[in-house]
Amino acid sequence: MSDSDSAMAGGCLTISLGALRANYRLIAARVAPARAAAVVKADGYGLGALHVAPVLAAEGCRDFFVAHLAEAIALKTALPTNARLYVLNGLQPGSETACIAAGAIPVLNSLDQARRWQAAARGSGNPRDAVVQVDSGMSRLGMTPAEAGTLAGDADFRAAVPVVLLMSHLACADTPDHPANEAQRRNFAAAAALFPGVPLSLANSGGSFLPTDFHLALVRPGVSLYGAAPNDAAPNPMRPVVALDARVIQVRTIPAGAGVGYGMTFTADRETRIATIAAGYADGLPRALGNRGAAYYNGVRLPIAGRVSMDSITLDVTALPPGTLKLGDRVELIGPHQSLDQLAADAGTISYEILTSLGHRYHRVYRDSEPPAASGAA
Ligand SMILES: *Cc1c(COP(=O)(O)O)cnc(C)c1O
Numbered sequence: 001m002s003d004s005d006s007a008m009a010g011g012c013l014t015i016s017l018g019a020l021r022a023n024y025r026l027i028a029a030r031v032a033p034a035r036a037a038a039v040v041k042a043d044g045y046g047l048g049a050l051h052v053a054p055v056l057a058a059e060g061c062r063d064f065f066v067a068h069l070a071e072a073i074a075l076k077t078a079l080p081t082n083a084r085l086y087v088l089n090g091l092q093p094g095s096e097t098a099c100i101a102a103g104a105i106p107v108l109n110s111l112d113q114a115r116r117w118q119a120a121a122r123g124s125g126n127p128r129d130a131v132v133q134v135d136s137g138m139s140r141l142g143m144t145p146a147e148a149g150t151l152a153g154d155a156d157f158r159a160a161v162p163v164v165l166l167m168s169h170l171a172c173a174d175t176p177d178h179p180a181n182e183a184q185r186r187n188f189a190a191a192a193a194l195f196p197g198v199p200l201s202l203a204n205s206g207g208s209f210l211p212t213d214f215h216l217a218l219v220r221p222g223v224s225l226y227g228a229a230p231n232d233a234a235p236n237p238m239r240p241v242v243a244l245d246a247r248v249i250q251v252r253t254i255p256a257g258a259g260v261g262y263g264m265t266f267t268a269d270r271e272t273r274i275a276t277i278a279a280g281y282a283d284g285l286p287r288a289l290g291n292r293g294a295a296y297y298n299g300v301r302l303p304i305a306g307r308v309s310m311d312s313i314t315l316d317v318t319a320l321p322p323g324t325l326k327l328g329d330r331v332e333l334i335g336p337h338q339s340l341d342q343l344a345a346d347a348g349t350i351s352y353e354i355l356t357s358l359g360h361r362y363h364r365v366y367r368d369s370e371p372p373a374a375s376g377a378a
Pocket of ligand 1: 039041088168169203204205206220221222223224
């Protein structure tokens with residue numbers, strides 16, 4: 001894109017493919033000899049699956065997880081022919097033929113899905129690979145261990161449907177000492193005993209940083225590839241992948257007593273300089289940041305004053321000398337002074353939600369180099 005594209009956009013989202021690579025390598029090295037997959041659902045956690053998946057494939061990743069079959073179909077041609085694409089949400093009724101045509105591998109979450117895939121495989125004249133997901137305690141997706149046991153001992157099913165992976169998902173992996181982790185690991189191990197020789201997968205990002213006995217054959221990191229902390233127990237070891245800044249579109253000085261923004265939820269207690277920036281909740285910056293979050297300029301914290309609007313945010317920039325901020329200057333929302341995780345925390349949410357809500361109005365720049373490390377203290 002040209003400079004004018006950048007100048008017209010209210011904000012700039014810089015995505016470091018170099019940091020993404022480094023994060024994949026860090027997890028792959030940590031879990032080896034287990035393999036590292038990549039979860040690229042929700043358009044690669046908002047960063048563009050067609051950009052991130054090929055970069056991860058170039059690092060040697062061959063296992064890619066999406067949520068929907070349509071996501072698998074959209075991604076297929078961007079990946080090496082020997083890459084495997086798994087559909088986490090399962091095999092939806094009526095989608096069997098499309099799933100076969102796409103060469104996607106469904107995650108079978110129920111006996112009904114298993115029987116439909118078995119019939120589709122039979123009808124196609126070829127065995128069709130699948131993943132079987134067991135619910136080990138999260139009560140979200142997956143069959144009961146007893147249901148999985150039914151399939152394990154069913155020779156017709158096993159002949160029609162080679163089970164290439166048995167998987168489960170951890171509910172509390174971001175809290176390493178949570179007792180549910182070990183309970184789920186044991187439940188999963190019991191189910192796995194019914195499928196001797198089948199590769200196993202239990203760990204997401206958080207699970208990849210749990211002890212080795214959680215790693216099994218394949219880990220499935222998502223959010224930490226994109227820079228978010230895998231857990232809340234230690235400083236974030238991941239490189240920041242995302243930087244976000246927004247342009248100043250107006251600066252004004254208001255007297256003590258003046259209100260700012262919808263509902264006038266901020267009232268100046270002294271003469272105050274207010275800068276308005278060109279990004280708002282339509283760009284994925286939650287309204288919950290109103291009067292709570294901040295932006296940064298040259299390392300100076302600029303608190304959000306008043307509510308977040310659809311297309312703009314008002315900042316108290318009194319801490320900067322008058323005249324410092326000019327129209328078109330860019331303030332940092334995610335970057336060296338404010339991590340993705342910190343912005344999410346200020347909004348009362350998680351990095352996943354910030355990433356997957358990033359709007360489509362930003363000027364997006366994909367860089368090979370890495371941005372400077374986020375300072376955890378910010
Ligand atoms: C989303 C998802 C992942 C990735 O989780 P992160 O916490 O982003 O690493 C792994 N496995 C399943 C089943 C998922 O739904």
